[in-house]
Amino acid sequence: MPNETPRRCTARLTRRGRVALIAAGVVAVAAAVVVPLALTGDDEKQPTTLTIPEGWRSGQVYDAVDKALELPAGTTKKAVPKADLDLPGDADGNPEGYLFPATYPLDDKSTPRSVLSYMVNTATKKFHSGKTVTGGADGSAVSAYRTVTVASIVQAEADNQVDMGRVARVVYNRLAHGMPLQMDSTINYALGRSTLDTSSKDTRIDNPYNTYARRGLPPSPIGNPGDAALEAAINPTRGDWLYFVTVKPGDTRFTADYAEQRRNVAEFNKNQEEAKKNG
Numbered sequence: 001m002p003n004e005t006p007r008r009c010t011a012r013l014t015r016r017g018r019v020a021l022i023a024a025g026v027v028a029v030a031a032a033v034v035v036p037l038a039l040t041g042d043d044e045k046q047p048t049t050l051t052i053p054e055g056w057r058s059g060q061v062y063d064a065v066d067k068a069l070e071l072p073a074g075t076t077k078k079a080v081p082k083a084d085l086d087l088p089g090d091a092d093g094n095p096e097g098y099l100f101p102a103t104y105p106l107d108d109k110s111t112p113r114s115v116l117s118y119m120v121n122t123a124t125k126k127f128h129s130g131k132t133v134t135g136g137a138d139g140s141a142v143s144a145y146r147t148v149t150v151a152s153i154v155q156a157e158a159d160n161q162v163d164m165g166r167v168a169r170v171v172y173n174r175l176a177h178g179m180p181l182q183m184d185s186t187i188n189y190a191l192g193r194s195t196l197d198t199s200s201k202d203t204r205i206d207n208p209y210n211t212y213a214r215r216g217l218p219p220s221p222i223g224n225p226g227d228a229a230l231e232a233a234i235n236p237t238r239g240d241w242l243y244f245v246t247v248k249p250g251d252t253r254f255t256a257d258y259a260e261q262r263r264n265v266a267e268f269n270k271n272q273e274e275a276k277k278n279g
Contacts, residue, residue: 048107069115084113150168
């Protein structure tokens with residue numbers, strides 16, 4: 001891969017297509033699977049529900065559980081180490097990626113542990129069904145946990161469901177070529193933010209989630225992917241792409257040619273500047 005990168009700080013080899021985090025005070029609409037819980041108490045009492053959108057990070061999930069159960073902020077996060085969640089060994093106790101996006105009914109017996117356990121158990125049934133990635137560029141098998149990690153990147157980077165398979169293919173192609181992934185979404189995860197403006201300084205941070213400075217996948221998922229992102233990670237679209245950039249909403253361009261990528265990035269920068277002027 002050429003070492004040269006576009007000169008503008010926002011010009012990167014790969015760009016995410018949308019903001020994965022929910023803006024303050026705004027609730028995002030996301031596809032969710034209704035997961036039935038074994039409710040206790042009065043069956044005639046209508047339970048409240050908790051919806052976890054696709055792509056939410058664990059911190060967002062913890063905050064949502066606290067609010068849904070009317071608990072002090074930070075309660076659910078503190079409960080994780082003692083929750084005895086049924087996570088794979090690769091996770092090392094970190095439930096990121098395994099808090100499956102769905103709508104969960106709640107009742108007066110619900111606790112942080114019971115809610116998180118159900119999320120993890122739901123994810124485990126979906127993620128560990130015997131499937132492993134065999135569609136990578138090198139054709140080698142990838143563990144289920146690493147597949148979830150790829151799916152979380154796809155969830156954060158893809159502008160729409162159609163592009164998910166292409167984003168997954170870029171991930172596998174770059175890994176196969178020994179190229180750093182250079183995904184802004186992983187830096188955003190490291191810095192606890194969500195933005196399209198990744199600077200040159202950001203790409204030099206000393207962090208295991210900095211996929212500009214470190215090769216290979218990040219050490220864990222960077223969010224909680226849904227079914228479509230997981231399917232894309234298992235069955236990526238065929239192609240030789242190594243780069244992509246979302247020039248404008250709904251227009252993500254994939255290419256194997258670096259010069260073409262630079263032209264696409266230049267168009268992205270132009271659109272960003274015009275948006276700032278008109279904003």
